[in-house]
Amino acid sequence: MPRLHSIIQRSLNIPKVQLEKALSGERFIIERHGGPVAALVPLSDLYQVTRKEQPMGHRVAFNNVSGGEGKTFLTFHLAFALADLGFRVAALDCDPQASLTKRFGLHDEEGAYQSGSDTILPVFETDDPVLPPPVHVQGIDVWPANRQLVDADTRIMSHMGRLSHLSEALDKIQNQYDYILLDTRPNVSPLLSASTAAARYFLVPISAHKGLENLDELLRLVKLARKEDRSAHIAFFIPNKVTSTRMGKNVLQNISEYTEIAPISPPVRQATIGPEAELFRTGVTRHAPKSPLASDIRTLADALVKATQLGDEE
Structure with a gap:
């Protein structure tokens, strides 16, 4: 460089x-x-000049059926990076574990946002799905999660027609945002299927060999999403928590074997500055803007913008 x-x-x-x-x-x-x-x-100036007057409403889900691959980490930090570029960003926590919600600090106050009505759960409880109002956090609109969201599986199972309700609810708000990020849960469940069906673009973080173990299940979920949006596809695989060790190099090599399915994004390194930023409830691009990890996140954000712009042209 x-x-x-x-x-x-x-x-x-x-x-x-x-x-x-x-x-x-x-x-x-x-x-x-x-x-x-x-x-x-700065790129933020370029995007402000070239972006469309109407919000683009790109729906991006972070998916990997294997846990621990960094879905929440990337959702959180990319949300800030995209907002820093001047985009209007929404983030939906679609996991009852509420890891994304906690990173935004929404559970720091005891008892805060612990009702099912605070989450996306209401869209699965009615025939007219509408999301509750979001929580505004540092320029990002957040739909939090909590343990009550586990009830979504039961609601969907009892009315399978509601599998598409999150997608329908997003239809009603997508003209307010440029990017709508969905942090999905790792286990296979009706809620995961509904969250996947609500997106058009899928980012698949992979940090270890097990991240590729459930690829067949992921492809099944993408196929399900295509019933809602025929253009739904994996935007790219993301080499995440990358190290210079032999194991890290092996993971990169293994990911490269899947380029026929989707391209590989620029890698995101493993660095302690990321968790440190989360302790301050902010993205690494704001907490440590000159750090190598912040540079990785900005590069990834730029790759996502280019991928979605290409999708607009198709």
């Missing part, structure tokens, strides 16, 4: 200090013959 910076500096003939400021997010005007001819600006 330093070599690339040097090439950019020579090509644009700008002082090194100005380039460093631009790379840190500051805006820099390039002048020739006494007048402005170009500018170096």
Whole structure:
């Protein structure tokens, strides 16, 4: 990367200090013959200029039937990274364990958001599915979860026609957001099926060999989602918690064997700064914006934006 910076500096003939400021997010005007001819600006400026006036309503589910692969981690930190780029972001916790909810700090106060009516559960209890109001957290709209959400499985099983109710409820709000992120539960269940059926794009984090063990089940869920949206597909596999160890390299090699199913995203490294940011109830791109992990998350956010823009053109 330093070599690339040097090439950019020579090509644009700008002082090194100005380039460093631009790379840190500051805006820099390039002048020739006494007048402005170009500018170096943050990606957030570019997306603000080029994004459509109407919210895009992209529904993105983080899926892996295997637990511990980093679905919640990536949902949380990508939500902040996308919001930092100027996008309108919603995050739905679709797991009764409520790990995403806890990361946002919504369970820090005893008794807060412990009712089923605070969650997505109500959409499975009526023939006219409507989501409850979200909780506004640092520029992100969050639908929390709690233990009451486990009742969703019973509600869906007793009325299988309600399997599509979360998707129908999102239809009513998707024009308010650019990205709607769904953090799904790991176990196979009616709630997982309903959460999957509500999305168009699927991001599959893989941090170890077991992350590929249930790929057949994941493909079945994607097939189910296509009944709601024929364009539903895996956007990419995400190498997550990547290390420089031999095992880490083996995982990357194994993931590369699945490129016929979906492309592989830029990797996200394992770093303690991520959990540290979560202790402060914020994303790593805000807590430690210059950290290597923050750079990984921003790169992943940019890859997601490009993937969804490509989907819009198809």
